[in-house]
Amino acid sequence: MRVFDPPDAYFSIELPGLDNPRTLIITHDGGESIEARELFVRGNNITEGYTGAFHEIPDSGFEADDDVSPGDTLDVTIQDEAYDITVEWVSAETGDSTVYTQASRGEMQSG
Numbered sequence: 001m002r003v004f005d006p007p008d009a010y011f012s013i014e015l016p017g018l019d020n021p022r023t024l025i026i027t028h029d030g031g032e033s034i035e036a037r038e039l040f041v042r043g044n045n046i047t048e049g050y051t052g053a054f055h056e057i058p059d060s061g062f063e064a065d066d067d068v069s070p071g072d073t074l075d076v077t078i079q080d081e082a083y084d085i086t087v088e089w090v091s092a093e094t095g096d097s098t099v100y101t102q103a104s105r106g107e108m109q110s111g
Helices: none
Strands: 009-014 023-031 039-044 073-077 083-090 097-105
Touching: 009 083, 009 097, 023 083
Parallel strands: none
Antiparallel strands: 009 023, 023 073, 039 083, 083 097
8 A cells, every 4th residue: 555655744825925925935834855856836927937847936046856945935936916836745656645834815817
């Protein structure tokens, strides 16, 4: 029997406020390091190109096999004051996944 065993890690999402109102900061707050290829940003009203694996985000500074470790941060640009965002681990081996953190603000517009 296969055991689901996601890395033990903690992330937070902050909006830095008036200094940069269209940027969210994702921080690895503690726990195990995780390869950038296995951490994903997902959500709505996020600027095109700022969703996907951590190493695919513009100016992330991560390569696919780099470890994202406690203290590392990633800036994500949002399109609007209303957004929802999730940081998710997806195993490269099994496809298993778990959500580490999520945040939302405002009311989303339906298409």
